[in-house]
Amino acid sequence: xxxxxxxxxxxxxxxxxxxxxxxxxxxxxxxxxxxxxxxxxxxxxxxxxxxxxxxxxxxxxxxxxxxxxxxxxxxxxxxxxxxxxxxxxxxxxxxxxxxxxxxxxxxxxxxxxxxxxxxxxxxxxxxxxxxxxxxxxxxxxxxxxxxxxxxxxxxxxxxxxxxxxxxxxxxxxxxxxxxxxxxxxxxxxxxxxxxxxxxxxxxxxxxxxxxxxxxxxxxxxxxxxxxxxxxxxxxxxxxxxxxxxxxxxxxxxxxxxxxxxxxxxxxxxxxxxxxxxxxxxxxxxxxxxxxxxxxxxxxxxxxxxxxxxxxxxxxxxxxxxxxxxxxxxxxxxxxxxxxxxxxxxxxxxxxxxxxxxxxxxxxxxxxxxxxxxxxxxxxxxxxxxxxxxxxxxxxxxxxxxxxxxxxxxxxxxxxxxxxxxxxxxxxxxxxxxxxxxxxxxxxxxxxxxxxxxxxx
Amino acid sequence: xxxxxxxxxxxxxxxxxxxxxxxxxxxxxxxxxxxxxxxxxxxxxxxxxxxxxxxxxxxxxxxxxxxxxxxxxxxxxxxxxxxxxxxxxxxxxxxxxxxxxxxxxxxxxxxxxxxxxxxxxxxxxxxxxxxxxxxxxxxxxxxxxxxxxxxxxxxxxxxxxxxxxxxxxxxxxxxxxxxxxxxxxxxxxxxxxxxxxxxxxxxxxxxxxxxxxxxxxxxxxxxxxxxxxxxxxxxxxxxxxxxxxxxxxxxxxxxxxxxxxxxxxxxxxxxxxxxxxxxxxxxxxxxxxxxxxxxxxxxxxxxxxxxxxxxxxxxxxxxxxxxxxxxxxxxxxxxxxxxxxxxxxxxxxxxxxxxxxxxxxxxxxxxxxxxxxxxxxxxxxxxxxxxxxxxxxxxxxxxxxxxxxxxxxxxxxxxxxxxxxxxxxxxxxxxxxxxxxxxxxxxxxxxxxxxxxxxx
Numbered sequence: 001x002x003x004x005x006x007x008x009x010x011x012x013x014x015x016x017x018x019x020x021x022x023x024x025x026x027x028x029x030x031x032x033x034x035x036x037x038x039x040x041x042x043x044x045x046x047x048x049x050x051x052x053x054x055x056x057x058x059x060x061x062x063x064x065x066x067x068x069x070x071x072x073x074x075x076x077x078x079x080x081x082x083x084x085x086x087x088x089x090x091x092x093x094x095x096x097x098x099x100x101x102x103x104x105x106x107x108x109x110x111x112x113x114x115x116x117x118x119x120x121x122x123x124x125x126x127x128x129x130x131x132x133x134x135x136x137x138x139x140x141x142x143x144x145x146x147x148x149x150x151x152x153x154x155x156x157x158x159x160x161x162x163x164x165x166x167x168x169x170x171x172x173x174x175x176x177x178x179x180x181x182x183x184x185x186x187x188x189x190x191x192x193x194x195x196x197x198x199x200x201x202x203x204x205x206x207x208x209x210x211x212x213x214x215x216x217x218x219x220x221x222x223x224x225x226x227x228x229x230x231x232x233x234x235x236x237x238x239x240x241x242x243x244x245x246x247x248x249x250x251x252x253x254x255x256x257x258x259x260x261x262x263x264x265x266x267x268x269x270x271x272x273x274x275x276x277x278x279x280x281x282x283x284x285x286x287x288x289x290x291x292x293x294x295x296x297x298x299x300x301x302x303x304x305x306x307x308x309x310x311x312x313x314x315x316x317x318x319x320x321x322x323x324x325x326x327x328x329x330x331x332x333x334x335x336x337x338x339x340x341x342x343x344x345x346x347x348x349x350x351x352x353x354x355x356x357x358x359x360x361x362x363x364x365x366x367x368x369x370x371x372x373x374x375x376x377x378x379x380x381x382x383x384x385x386x387x388x389x390x391x392x393x394x395x396x397x398x399x400x401x402x403x404x405x406x407x408x409x410x411x412x413x414x415x416x417x418x419x420x421x422x423x424x425x426x427x428x429x430x431x432x433x434x435x436x437x438x439x440x441x442x443x444x445x446x447x448x449x450x451x452x453x454x455x456x
Numbered sequence: 457x458x459x460x461x462x463x464x465x466x467x468x469x470x471x472x473x474x475x476x477x478x479x480x481x482x483x484x485x486x487x488x489x490x491x492x493x494x495x496x497x498x499x500x501x502x503x504x505x506x507x508x509x510x511x512x513x514x515x516x517x518x519x520x521x522x523x524x525x526x527x528x529x530x531x532x533x534x535x536x537x538x539x540x541x542x543x544x545x546x547x548x549x550x551x552x553x554x555x556x557x558x559x560x561x562x563x564x565x566x567x568x569x570x571x572x573x574x575x576x577x578x579x580x581x582x583x584x585x586x587x588x589x590x591x592x593x594x595x596x597x598x599x600x601x602x603x604x605x606x607x608x609x610x611x612x613x614x615x616x617x618x619x620x621x622x623x624x625x626x627x628x629x630x631x632x633x634x635x636x637x638x639x640x641x642x643x644x645x646x647x648x649x650x651x652x653x654x655x656x657x658x659x660x661x662x663x664x665x666x667x668x669x670x671x672x673x674x675x676x677x678x679x680x681x682x683x684x685x686x687x688x689x690x691x692x693x694x695x696x697x698x699x700x701x702x703x704x705x706x707x708x709x710x711x712x713x714x715x716x717x718x719x720x721x722x723x724x725x726x727x728x729x730x731x732x733x734x735x736x737x738x739x740x741x742x743x744x745x746x747x748x749x750x751x752x753x754x755x756x757x758x759x760x761x762x763x764x765x766x767x768x769x770x771x772x773x774x775x776x777x778x779x780x781x782x783x784x785x786x787x788x789x790x791x792x793x794x795x796x797x798x799x800x801x802x803x804x805x806x807x808x809x810x811x812x813x814x815x816x817x818x819x820x821x822x823x824x825x826x827x828x829x830x831x832x833x834x835x836x837x838x839x840x841x842x843x844x845x846x847x848x849x850x851x852x853x854x855x856x857x858x859x860x861x862x863x864x865x866x867x868x869x870x871x872x873x874x875x876x877x878x879x880x881x882x883x884x885x886x887x888x889x890x891x892x893x894x895x896x897x898x899x900x901x902x903x904x905x906x907x908x909x910x911x912x
Contacts, residue, residue, distance in 0.1 A: 004568065004569060004788075004789070005504075005507055005565045005568055005569050005788045006504065006569065007499070007500050007503060007504065007507075007565075007569075008500065008502060008503065008504055008552075008553050011500030011501075011502065012500065013497065013498070013499050013500070013566055013569070013570065014497060014498040014499075015497060015570070015573070016495035016496055016497060016580070019495075019496040019497060019498050020496065023496075031849075032846075034851050035845075035846040035849060035850065035851045035852070036846065036851070036852075036853065037823040037826075037851055037852065037853030039472035039475075039821045039822075040472055040475040040476065040479075040821065041469065041470060041471060041472060041475060042469070042470040042475050043463070043469050043470075044463050044464065044467035044468065044469070044599055045467075045501065045555075045585060045587070045599055046464060046467065046521075046587075046599075047463060047464065048461075048462065048463065048464055051461055051463075062526070062527075063526075065502075065523050065524075065526075066523070066524040067521050067522070067523055067524065067555075068521075068522040068523065068524050068547065068550070068551055070518070070519075070521075070589040071518075071543070072543045072544075073543050074541050074542070074543040074546065075543070077541075082541060085530050085533075085538060086530070087527070087528045087529050087530040087531070088528075090530065091524065094524070095524055096464075097464050099501075099523075109461045109463075110469055112460065112461055113460060113461050113462065113463075113469070114469065114471070117471070119867060119870040119871050121856055121857075121867075123853070124472070129501060131501070133526040143500055143501055143502075151856070154856040154857055155857075156856035156857045158829075158835060158839075158854055158856050159856055161839075162854075165843070169846070277836065277839075280836060281836070281839055281840065281843065332460075332461045333460070365495045365496065366495075367493040370493075373614075379614060380733065380736060380737070383614075383617075383733075383737055384737065387621070387737065389491075390488075390491040390492065390625070393487075393491060394491065395490050395491045395492070395493055396491070396492075396493065397492065397493030397579070398614055398618075400577055400607070400610040400612035400614050400615055401577075401610055401611075401612045411575060411577075414575040415575050
């Protein structure tokens, strides 16, 4: 192979520093998931195709990566079908497995498959990659991690309260202060469609309303009209366009608007419980906001809807989202299991932290201490100290070859190793080590004991 | 979907306890990798097919999972070829990507692709799943993790010394005392073939010798004869069959046997340096053994060969292995980059630790403290304490619904939660919490402060 190798478009190699920084974020998420009582599960990278197909709509089916059957896979395709040469029809004959597209459907499958071993309510988290044959573009990849926490088997609104706290916890820990946790409720959206007499246009209505940020009030109204929503109806929801102020004020506005809708008032009641409870418990650095334009995968959610926006001043889409879905496991035959969950957008969180310069200096893939190699005897002497350092959890290494001093120092510089230890005849005679601080260039003589302290 | 869903054969769902136990092992491995100065990288789950195909032999090519191209993938297959209906010929036309088969080839690809950004010698580790379309059987899966550490860009034998220490470090940390790190050297095997005049039968010779454990001396000799190795030749290596005693004794025996082979003597010298250095540095709980029958993927390794056997009394194949390969990146056009690496067998290590009952009790997916839910006001009171516990890193949760006491206690019991907190009117009035130890059934009254201590 003469040409330089490459990787498939939409995928990424992660360098040591990238891996360490990604792990820093995932560790924070994992830590909070654990302290909130969520339990980790892992599912296979590929599922039987029938588990995934048909769960994400037609577009989703197209974007699922299919795995070719092994062996002489064409043998099983009958001649008539083969002659048609129709990719769409042949796929299911030559491919029985597919890479997972998200973590939600595999989770639903897991719950149904293992229902007899699970204690409900089941709080699970899952941090694994997913794959989508999407057209790659800036910030959109064909392989990316999802970090999901869901509770199934309880309709309690305390879950929603906890999930708001969880978002606050993780982002505060990552020093990502000032994120906004936006909430809405599917029942409020249904209520609005109901009171304006446009229940059959719920989707069109919410899709348009969702664009308020981008296309403004007039734009939204024009779109609504173009979808056949009447001017009378639009006038009725005028207060939505003027919604402002605190969560409490918005809920009061909605209570006036939706007074005649039972569904709408239920949604308001749910949201009010969450807002009130959070205001009593307090948040560390995030703020909770009611956003009546928030829709997200509307067909999916049945109650609460969450979305997290990054700190103000950072141009980035949502860095998290989620909601309640009343029938997650119904697709696999287990009815009436309500679930609620949230997801963290690892790639975007990474970009925000990077843009704001919030990765701590200690989050680095470099080695703390490099020992120069001056020959076999010296290396053995160094190795004894290295063993002590490692036992204390300090990363240390011996330069593998007794090459030129300059080459070894270059290595330390290039890898940004903060400490270099030199130990030759002189040091060995008295049992000392010379420690060079690579940042300020100072040199000190240390015993093994004081060396352990000096490099920490 | 009426029938219960399932997963593809050879794949696994991991329950919370399994994930936590697997992470316990991976964290130990990762921690040692880091303290030894290895840096993590991650590569995409799928590579361009040309990166993988032809790198693992014909059998390997067959076992690589191929991913079907998206869209109308058959359109690009020309009619003549299509008419042949030959799976083998069509695969490369309808599939351009494949799931990685191991971590070594992607690592070689990474090194070549990013050679200008890498500081050599490059010590990398990688812990990621790999996929093989092997026939599933007990202990053999189609998706499994590999945990690899490799150094490229240095021929120094200190690397081999460090890798022996690394094995010792990880297994000692996991309390897996008494593992045996077996070592051999490809040059010793070449030397043996040379001195008995059967250089062209090196592979047959070592494959037979490798079976000494299983089929005994007579079996090995019979196999060698059947492969056309002369009786004279076999008699010359009689000392190999009688090899016993310490590493030093075996090396002395080999020095006698291979005195006329330059290659053989070089191999002995290399192994002797490692054995001598390790004996000076000492190992924590493992022992290092010279095993002249050890071959492992012989075509691959050019120097040191490693294999780790579990503690005596546990029937399990090797739980780790590796070796030195002089031309890892040559397959991608970058010549003369020597590498040496080792791998940990996660699944087998898991089984050994489980069999020996060595998973610590603290390695569990359960929550430490469950707060009973007696209603809205009580739950809010509980939540304030829960927040404090979580801030201290103690996992805690509120039972989400104010249901029957018995149902909530059942949940705690089923999940083996060690502590349950009850807080109703009485406790709220004085600001206390009643703590029930679920193991011994005792109940104590605590302030929030003393509660934090009591559940740790």
